[in-house]
Each structure stands twice: as C-alpha cells, then as structure tokens.
Amino acid sequence: MLKFRSIILFFSILFFFNSAEGYSKNKLLLSNKTLHRNDTLRLTYQDSNKDFKSDTIFAYIYSFDSHKEIPSGYNALLVKTDTSDDTFKGVFVIPDNSIFALIKIGDRFFFDTNEGEFWDFIVVDDNSTVYRNAYYRAGLSYMGAFATNYRRTPDFYKAINYYQKENMYYPDNLQSIIAELSLNYELGNISEKDYHSQLEDILASTNLNYNNEDEVKVIIKSLRILGKSKDANKLENKYSYHYPNSQIAKDKAFEKLAKINDFNDFIDQSILFLKQYNDSQYSEKLYLAIIQSYLQVNKFKQLMDFLNNVDAPGQVYYQIAYNLLENKELKLSLSKQERLNYAKQLLTKALQHIDKQTYINVALTPVEKNKLKDLKSIESLFLLSKLYWKEKDNDSLKNIIKKMMLFDKKLFSREQLYYLSLYSYNTNIYKLSLILSKLYISLDTNNIKINNINKSSYNKLYNIDNYGNYHNKLISQFKISKLRLYKQKYLEKKIDFPVVKTLDGVTTSLDIFRGRTLIVYSFGYFCDQCWDLFADIEKLQKKYNDDAELIIFPVLMWNKDKKTFDEIDKFLQKNKLNTTVYYDYLNEVYKNLTITGVPTISIIGPNGFLNFRIEGIKPNMNLYDEIINCLEFLNKYE
Secondary structure, three states, X not given: OOEEOHHHHHHOOOEEEEOOOEEEEOEEXXXXXXXXXXXXXXXXXXXXXXXXXXXXXEXXXXXXXXXXXXXXXXXXXEXXXXXXXXXXXXXXXXXXXXXXXXXXXXXXXXXXXXXXXXEEEEEEOOOOOEOOOHHHHHHHOOOOOOOHHHOXXXXXXXXXXHHHXXXXXXXXXXXXXXXXXHHHHHOOOOOHHHHHHXXXXXXXXXXXXXXXXXXXXXXXXXXXXXXXXXXXXXXXXXXXXXXXOOHHHHHHHHHHHHOOOOHXXXXXXXXXXXXXXXXXXXXXXXXXXXXXXXXXXOOHHHHHHHHHOOOOOHHHHHHHHHHHHHOOOOOOOOOHHHHHHHHHHHHHHHHHHHHHOOOOOOOOOHHHHHHHHHHHHHHHHHHHHHHHHHHOOHHHHHHHHXXXXXXXXXXXXXXXXXXXXXXXXXXXXXHHHHHHXXXXXXXXXXXXXXXXXXXXXXXXXXXXXXXXXXXXXXXXXXXXXXXXXHXXXXXXXXXXXXXXXXXXXXXXXXXXXXXXXXXEEEEOOOOHHHHHOHHHHHHHHHXXXXXXXXXXXXEEOOOOOHHHHHHHHHHHHHOOOOOOOEEOOOOHHHHHOOOOEEOXXXXXXXXXXXXXXXXXXXXXXXXHHHHHHHHHHHHHHO
C-alpha cells in the first residue's frame, strides 16, 4: 500500500527493444486536431515494434467530464487493415459529456501506455473553447493519484502547467486555483507563511456554491490545512444534513462507522448504511468488515442469516468461503465437514453473483470489466477445486478443472497454475497437466515439481526422446514472456539529477554518478512497510557490492529532524545493516523524481533517464526479485 503525502493526495483526487537497432517507439495518430463532442475520432496505431501478434487490438479510452473525478471507460476496436503492414485502424465517437481523455493501446494482457505518458486529447465546444475542468483534470492526471489502469507517470511540472492553463481560462475555478497554489508550496516555490496567507485570501473571497460538491470538499480540506477544524466540521455537518446522498455525507457516515466499538451497534449501523448507500464505493469494504466481525466472535450461523437478507456482491461470498478453507487461525464452532459444506454453498453463490457485480468509484472499460469478471469466476472455481481435492472427490474436481479451461489460461495466477497442474496430473488428465505445467514454466523455470509433472505428462502422451527440444522451447518462451512484461514497465523519462545528504551531513549530487545505474529508494519515517524493505535493500547492496556500475541510495523523504536521524541510526545498528542512508534536504528527490508516495523505487539507467518506477508493494510481490528483473532488462537492452 502506497502512503501518500496529505496535501498532494488531497488535491489529486510498449514497445520493443532491439539491441542492435536501439529503441523505437510505437505511435498513435489521431485524425482530428480539434475535437468536439460527438465527433468521430479516427485512430491509427503504428505497431513498429510488432508488439501485437493478433489482427485486432483495442484502444482503452478513459473519458473525463466536468463533474466527476472518475472517468468513464470505453473501448474502440482497432483492426490491422493489411496483414503485411503493422498499422491498426479504428474509430471512436467522442462522448457527449467528454472534456478530456487518456488513451492506451492493448489486447487483454499487454498494453502500450506510451512510456507511461498515455496519449490524450482535449475536447472543445463549438466556439473552440476548452471546457471547464479539462485542463484541471489533465493536471490531476500527472499527480500520481489515478487508478492503476489509467495512471500516468507522475510529473509535477506538467501538472502545474495544466493548472495554470485552467486558471487562465477559468479564473474562478476554486479547485484548480488551490491545486496550483498547493503544488507551488510543495515544490518550495512559496513559503508556508505565504501559502497559508494566500489560502486564507482565496477562502475569504469565495462565495460558496452548494451545488458544486467538489468545491465544498476543497473548502473543507483547506480549512483543515489552516488548522480550522471546527469550521471544517461545521461546514461538513451542514452540507451532509442538507445533501444526505452526497459523497461528503457518505464519507462522514462511513467514518462514523469506523469508530464504533460495540459489535451489535456496528452491525445495526452497518445495515442502515448499506440500505441508504448501497451504491457507495464503501459497500464491499463494509460487507467484508461485517464478515470479519461475525467470524471474530464465532457467530457464523448469524452471519449466514444476515447474508440471506441482503444482496451482497459475489466477492463477499468468496471471502467467507476463503476464510473457511484457508484461514487456519479462525476458530469456529463448525466441524471440518460443515466448513466444507458451507464453503461449497458460498462459492456457488459467489459464482451466481459475479454477473451482478457493479463497480463503483472505479473506471473500467468493457474489456476490463469482462476480464475482471473472468478473474473473479476463476478465483471461485479455483477455491472449489481445492475443496474437492481435500475431499478426494476426483469426479467433481475434474468437472471444475474443465470449467476453468473455458477461460483464457493467461488469466491464471502462478499459484492456480501450480495446483491445477498437480490436480490434473493426479486425476490422469495428462493433456491438461502438460498445458498447465507449460504455462507455469513460462513464468518460473525453477520449480522442480512442476518440471517433473511437465516431463511425466509429456512422456504419457508423446515420445520422451523429443522432450529435450520441447523443454528448450519452454525456456525460450519464459524469456520472451519475461521480456514482454518488463517492456510494459519500462520508461524513458528525462530527469534532473537530485542532490542529497547523508544523515551526518555529507552532500552528494547524484549527477556525478551519471552513466551508472542508480537505485533511489524513497522511504518515509512513518511508513511501517518502508522499514521492512530495508532487508531487500541490504540484500541488493550485498549482491552488487563489487559492481561500481550500480549504486543504491536509500533516501528519507519529507523529514529533516535530528531525532528522526537518530532513530534511523538505531534501527540500522539493531538490524546490523551497513546501509548508508540519505535525506532529501533540498526536496530535489521529491521534485525531480516526482515522488507522490512511499515506498517508491526509482531506477535510473546509464542513459540518465528514469527507466523503472516501482510504487508501493502489492500483495505477493517480491521487491528484491522485481528490482533484479528490472536490472536484468536494463543490462540486456541498454
């Protein structure tokens, strides 16, 4: 989970390498220079690097309007018009509420995001005037706070440029005015005193527009920045009272729920919340919190009664089944067989409810929605397969495996491929065990058990004498698969090299190391996850200890306090870490590398460009391996 700075979060609601020929960038051409609503946009995508083998791909288009922070997702089909050419063409009708849009190109699995920049377009009215909030939304797109599927590589300077354009066209746009002011403060362009003074002046001259909830949110949060929490709370309460279905009211109600300690009161108030705000982005989180509350107090049958009276999302039923089957620490008054029986019922319900799933507060194109539904179906079916494996019910297990084979196998996780290879082999479905183990090996070549299953399955079906050639092809596919993955992540973002200091005051300019590979690990003192990652940083330093071409810089962000430095020294000594820690004393790491949250890993290649950026740590992610893979990619293609 990425931990964001308060003010920044507050306002900020591939290509192919050829080692001989160098880097070549794919291009997306848009037919119209000036775009209006309902225009037909012609898209031409030149796949110079031959990233896509299919004759059809998609443009993923995220269209913003003036009022919603979350865009609407669309797909435009792009077709290869000539099989001997690498050009795809398609059309897209601009929505009648669009003001600004981001575009990426891809199939269901591989995406060209234009080196993390995405492509974009601005929509104008009949007088060729840019719509209100268009430049503001474009500025937000560079602040690093959008969802992963349409998240641009952050760039504070591009953001501020767009805010300035918005404020030039619409000088009364309070959101954009305060966004520009706050970013100028964050970048050190104005002092804290001037920031607060100008913020005071803006609020004093503002006539509150109650019809603009986004404006009300900005005023509430600005008041809190100025230390006027009572005024902020008063405005929040007043607005929530007059507009009970507003997002502000929902946020406040959910915050109130989080403070309840009594179990029965929490359940009663949660039910009331779900009845009033069933379309809230909090609904699924609240259902999951209710589940955990019931399970913690060993009230499973009461939980089932509760679920019989609500229409919960499919993920809720899956989560309970998962707890029953996988949570070894969960103490319930149920026999092993009862757990299995309940899990079957719940997973059946989960599969039934997947098509009813709605996605609130998230932008998904139709292709992304279908992919997500497939992933959730696979998740539930896989858990059923584990259940039947435990019961030694081979007939039911075979049926589940066959159902799973109807989905695109590229959607299967490594864990799913591992167990399905095992299950299909042990139930004598050798064709499937060969296919599944082959897919696993394309992700990981080192698993002995899966390699044995693959070899044995091949032996059952074909002449074992040919296995050597077959296995060599698998290893080649693994390398291609890995290359394809890191091509998607690769950036070529020009940066200014920052200056940092060691905790004992020695100044170092990263510019003197230009031409080498630099890893900048940006961490925060109050980020618990950041401390855990120091073990990976130390491991990396030991691995590359004798490599003068690679240097690692752990950099403390947003803190210059001597007491903090002492605490870091104590931590390093206690854990016997020999790492030299720096701090961002001029805020240049923050500004030049556009650090929107911690932990963030920035990998700067010998070319002097930011080549990889790893933000936050996702579930099942091994940071050490991820960095090694990025470095191997750089080493091969730089």
